[in-house]
Amino acid sequence: MQPLNGAGRERNDVAYLILSVDNCNTLAVMTHDDSTAENNERDLEDGIHTDLRSTMTYGSYLHLDRLLDAQHPVSDPVHHDELLFIIQHQTTELWFKLVIHELVDARRLIADDQLPLALKRIARVKHIQKTLTEQWSVLATLTPSEYVGFRDELGKSSGFQSWQYRAVEFLLGNKNAGMLQVFDGEPEARAQLEKYLNEPSVYDEFLRALARRGLPVPQRLLDRDVSVAHTFDEELLDTFRIIYENPEKYWQEYESCEELVDLEENFQFWRYRHMRTVLRIIGMKRGTGGSSGVGFLQKALDLTFFPELFDIRTGIDNGPGTATGPGTARAKNSTGGHGSASGCPGL
Numbered sequence: 001m002q003p004l005n006g007a008g009r010e011r012n013d014v015a016y017l018i019l020s021v022d023n024c025n026t027l028a029v030m031t032h033d034d035s036t037a038e039n040n041e042r043d044l045e046d047g048i049h050t051d052l053r054s055t056m057t058y059g060s061y062l063h064l065d066r067l068l069d070a071q072h073p074v075s076d077p078v079h080h081d082e083l084l085f086i087i088q089h090q091t092t093e094l095w096f097k098l099v100i101h102e103l104v105d106a107r108r109l110i111a112d113d114q115l116p117l118a119l120k121r122i123a124r125v126k127h128i129q130k131t132l133t134e135q136w137s138v139l140a141t142l143t144p145s146e147y148v149g150f151r152d153e154l155g156k157s158s159g160f161q162s163w164q165y166r167a168v169e170f171l172l173g174n175k176n177a178g179m180l181q182v183f184d185g186e187p188e189a190r191a192q193l194e195k196y197l198n199e200p201s202v203y204d205e206f207l208r209a210l211a212r213r214g215l216p217v218p219q220r221l222l223d224r225d226v227s228v229a230h231t232f233d234e235e236l237l238d239t240f241r242i243i244y245e246n247p248e249k250y251w252q253e254y255e256s257c258e259e260l261v262d263l264e265e266n267f268q269f270w271r272y273r274h275m276r277t278v279l280r281i282i283g284m285k286r287g288t289g290g291s292s293g294v295g296f297l298q299k300a301l302d303l304t305f306f307p308e309l310f311d312i313r314t315g316i317d318n319g320p321g322t323a324t325g326p327g328t329a330r331a332k333n334s335t336g337g338h339g340s341a342s343g344c345p346g347l
């Protein structure tokens with residue numbers, strides 16, 4: 001940074017201003033406190049509250065006593081890396097909690113025809129998803145030999161038993177009643193999951209909202225049994241074609257469709273990073289949850305929440321009215337999914 005102005009004032013001034021321009025021509029304004037610089041220690045300001053004995057504090061508000069007392073390694077003697085393993089899972093579960101909170105509200109807002117506000121909720125979820133996907137790099141510092149140092153102690157426990165993960169899948173539409181039995185021993189989690197199973201997904205509510213806005217949504221989708229997964233519906237392509245050919249006219253609907261595409265993509269990126277992290281840590285070993293391991297996780301990459309929103313893209317051409325009619329690529333190679341859905345290299 002090149003000082004432009006103010007840097008030449010007396011060193012013992014209480015505070016002085018440095019105006020500078022860095023290499024990117026960004027103007028920076030810095031207040032400079034002399035004593036801080038000289039002692040490398042910041043003085044407490046007079047106004048700072050220090051007697052906090054009978055008031056709410058940072059720690060009491062956040063219940064840090066409980067939060068920070070919830071890490072209990074099971075290895076004995078404690079394996080150094082088990083704390084990483086625990087905290088990686090706990091932070092993920094905390095973010096899942098917020099994702100559920102936001103998705104439930106997004107769904108309510110869609111049902112209440114407040115699409116712009118619903119998109120605000122979804123925008124937050126997308127950022128959480130990115131954080132969660134990036135967080136895999138922390139766990140990837142766990143080497144195979146470090147993990148085997150405590151893996152046996154995990155018994156049959158597995159992320160497969162995360163009810164919050166399953167709740168997110170259900171809210172987005174990947175319903176699977178068979179998952180409930182895993183939670184027979186956790187009645188509260190099971191009840192919450194069963195509730196989400198039997199409620200409309202975000203996609204169900206979105207399709208209903210489109211119908212209320214006069215778009216032609218097949219009646220069978222509006223009346224469908226919402227406790228089972230939505231599967232690809234050819235006729236729904238006609239609905240989305242109207243939106244994608246007239247984005248100006250259907251801007252809110254168009255934007256909403258693209259936000260849902262982002263949600264699904266981000267979800268797949270998380271699944272993909274999980275699968276690759278598992279591969280580098282346990283290779284092709286079976287999972288503690290009883291599955292084949294990586295092969296089982298790979299199959300999840302073929303699951304899709306909003307198949308039509310991906311399929312519609314194949315028929316999009318330059319200019320309105322040029323998208324090919326029913327029976328685009330889907331009809332030709334009808335896979336029931338969108339190929340290797342992750343869009344990630346190596347799959």
Ligand code: HEM
Nearest residue numbers: 088092158159160162165278281287288289290291293300
């Ligand atoms: C060393 C790290 C990890 C390994 C080796 C691992 C391995 C596995 C395996 C093999 C499965 C398949 C089920 C089974 O048989 O166990 C699985 C499922 C799962 N894991 Fe992990 N995992 C790891 C970390 C994590 C983390 C940090 C999370 C975050 C919560 C997580 C969440 C899940 C979820 C949600 C499933 C179910 C996925 C599905 O049903 O498609 N895992 N994991």
Ligand SMILES: N[C@@H](CC(=O)c1ccccc1NC=O)C(=O)O
Nearest residue numbers: 154157158159160286287288289
């Ligand atoms: N399924 C993992 C174990 C595992 O990762 C795990 C064990 C207990 C609690 C959460 C876990 N995370 C994800 O599956 C394995 O097979 O090694």
